[in-house]
Amino acid sequence: MNCKVPIVGNVYWIGANDRETALFENYWPLDKGVSYNSYLINDEKVALVDTVKFNKTSQYMEKIRDVIGDKKIDYIIINHMEPDHSGSLKELIHQYPDIKIVGNKKTFQFVKGFYDIVDNYYEINDGDVLDLGHHKIKFYTTPMVHWPETMMSYDMTEKVLFSGDAFGGFGALDGGIFDDEVNIDFYESEIRRYYTNIVGKYSPMVQKALKKLSGVEIGYVCATHGPIWRENPENIIKTYDDLSSYKSEEGVVIVYGTMYGNTAKMADYLSRIISEAGIKEVKVYDASKTHVSYIISDIWKYKGLVLGSCAYNTGVFPSMDSVLKKLEVINLKDRYLGIFGCCSWSGGGVKGINAFAEKTNWELVEEPVEAVCTPKTEEFEKLDKIGREIARKVKESFK
Numbered sequence: 001m002n003c004k005v006p007i008v009g010n011v012y013w014i015g016a017n018d019r020e021t022a023l024f025e026n027y028w029p030l031d032k033g034v035s036y037n038s039y040l041i042n043d044e045k046v047a048l049v050d051t052v053k054f055n056k057t058s059q060y061m062e063k064i065r066d067v068i069g070d071k072k073i074d075y076i077i078i079n080h081m082e083p084d085h086s087g088s089l090k091e092l093i094h095q096y097p098d099i100k101i102v103g104n105k106k107t108f109q110f111v112k113g114f115y116d117i118v119d120n121y122y123e124i125n126d127g128d129v130l131d132l133g134h135h136k137i138k139f140y141t142t143p144m145v146h147w148p149e150t151m152m153s154y155d156m157t158e159k160v161l162f163s164g165d166a167f168g169g170f171g172a173l174d175g176g177i178f179d180d181e182v183n184i185d186f187y188e189s190e191i192r193r194y195y196t197n198i199v200g201k202y203s204p205m206v207q208k209a210l211k212k213l214s215g216v217e218i219g220y221v222c223a224t225h226g227p228i229w230r231e232n233p234e235n236i237i238k239t240y241d242d243l244s245s246y247k248s249e250e251g252v253v254i255v256y257g258t259m260y261g262n263t264a265k266m267a268d269y270l271s272r273i274i275s276e277a278g279i280k281e282v283k284v285y286d287a288s289k290t291h292v293s294y295i296i297s298d299i300w301k302y303k304g305l306v307l308g309s310c311a312y313n314t315g316v317f318p319s320m321d322s323v324l325k326k327l328e329v330i331n332l333k334d335r336y337l338g339i340f341g342c343c344s345w346s347g348g349g350v351k352g353i354n355a356f357a358e359k360t361n362w363e364l365v366e367e368p369v370e371a372v373c374t375p376k377t378e379e380f381e382k383l384d385k386i387g388r389e390i391a392r393k394v395k396e397s398f399k
Contacts, residue, residue: 004063005177007220007228008158010042010135014063016056017172024170028197028293032190033172036084037224039162040067041155044133045074047102049153049162050224054087061088061095075122075130077102077137079164080150081110085224090115102130104141106149129156142166142209146202152213159219166209167236168225169194180231187227188239193297194225195243200300200330206244210237243300246333250398251281251302252390255295257288257309257317257349262342262374266383267308269375270340273387278395279304287319292326299332304394305362306338306386309349316352324356335360336393338386339368342375365389 005013015037024030036052038060046068052060064073073096078086081103089111093099100122101111111117124130126141136156143150145166153162169191176182199206221229221236229236252274258264264286271284283298299305309320316324337357341349350370357364366389369382 004066007039007222007230008160011155011158011160012040012042012067013177013222013228014038014040014060014067015173016052016060017174018053018056019172021055028170029291030170032170032186034170035173035225037168037222037226037228038085039222040064041132041135041137042068042071043135046071047075047077047130047132047135047137048073048092049077049222050079050085050164051076051088051092053084057088057091061091072096073099074132075100075102077130077153077162078107078111079153079162080147080224081107081114082147082165083114085164086111086114089117093117093120104139104149104151106143107151110149140209140212142205142212144202144205145209146199146205152209154216159217161213161216161218161221161233163221163223165199165224166206167221167229167240168223171226173227177228178231179227179229179235182227184227189297191226191236191239192243192301193293195240196297196300196330197293197326200243200296200332203244203246203331206240210241210244246300248303248335248397249281249301250279250394251283252279252304252306252394253295253298253302254282254284254306254308255287255299255320255323256285256307256341257312257320258286258342259310259312259317262371263308263310263340263349266340266342266369266371266375266379267306269380270306270338270383270387273384274304274391277388277391279391287317287323292323295323296326296330299327299335303397304336304338304390306340306390307353307356308340309353310341311343311346311348314346314348316349320349321352324353328356328359332360335362336390337362337364338366338390339364340370340383340386341368342371342373344373363393365393
């Protein structure tokens with residue numbers, strides 16, 4: 001017997017948990033695993049919404065049979081073609097050869113490209129409705145949230161939004177499937193880490209998708225990762241609205257790269273000054289020790305950011321350079337910034353951060369501070385100004 005979960009009426013969760021994969025997309029740490037959520041609507045006509053990653057195909061097919069027995073599947077609705085959601089498509093077609101693949105024109109480009117499948121396409125456009133009998137499924141195209149073909153499917157009968165990767169997050173579902181069954185604080189943190197690192201670059205498109213859904217009555221949000229929202233679907237929708245609007249909280253993140261501890265000494269001093277100035281949320285990260293996904297998540301969360309680097313081969317220290325490049329890609333808006341670092345014979349760390357800062361249009365709170373070899377009284381006095389000024393500006397933002 002497999003763990004299939006009724007959601008409402010004849011709508012079921014038939015997803016899978018992955019606690020074996022260490023890195024999502026072979027890059028993002030999965031300390032608490034991840035879920036691949038697929039859904040089944042058992043109506044006069046049977047429809048699946050998305051599949052699961054290839055490493056979970058076998059149990060996935062068993063779950064399908066547990067719900068529908070020997071019935072055929074009429075449709076597979078593909079909201080998103082990324083292989084963690086379409087990875088069981090070929091096996092699904094092998095076992096149900098008459099199944100129709102429901103997607104938009106861009107979906108089928110990926111179906112052919114990934115799996116060389118060219119038959120049984122059922123093309124839909126924005127606003128089209130698929131009749132399953134009792135259930136009526138309406139489609140909303142949401143391009144670049146976060147691939148070109150992404151769309152959402154809305155069960156008009158049961159008020160269920162199948163949202164694809166939107167409204168999803170990291171973390172396996174450890175027994176609890178619904179928002180009222182789990183420690184939501186953990187999932188909210190992993191939703192932010194997921195959003196900021198994977199979806200965040202496309203925030204303007206997320207805002208367009210939210211506007212398109214603004215008049216839709218949503219009773220359940222069923223994403224392809226993370227919990228199903230039934231008690232408070234408005235919570236996850238507001239979370240995505242806040243994230244995609246670049247809203248922040250009162251706090252300061254300090255990120256630095258150091259070779260021999262001198263830049264770290266400056267970071268510690270700054271953190272104390274900022275705390276003395278009344279900021280309770282101060283997060284300090286050594287870029288060489290913490291994966292960039294956790295750093296980016298907190299940078300997105302808080303209003304203030306201070307970046308520091310020693311000079312390394314006349315440039316930015318490598319781990320800090322990775323942070324800067326990721327920040328440049330995600331295109332975060334509206335933050336206060338401070339800059340510091342150390343050099344010995346060449347310089348380059350602070351210069352490199354300055355070059356990054358010029359691209360962001362963030363407000364630089366004070367002139368950057370660069371110590372030679374090790375920080376001395378003069379540099380600590382300048383750090384004091386950075387710390388107190390960024391604290392002042394952050395606090396004023398939330399009055």
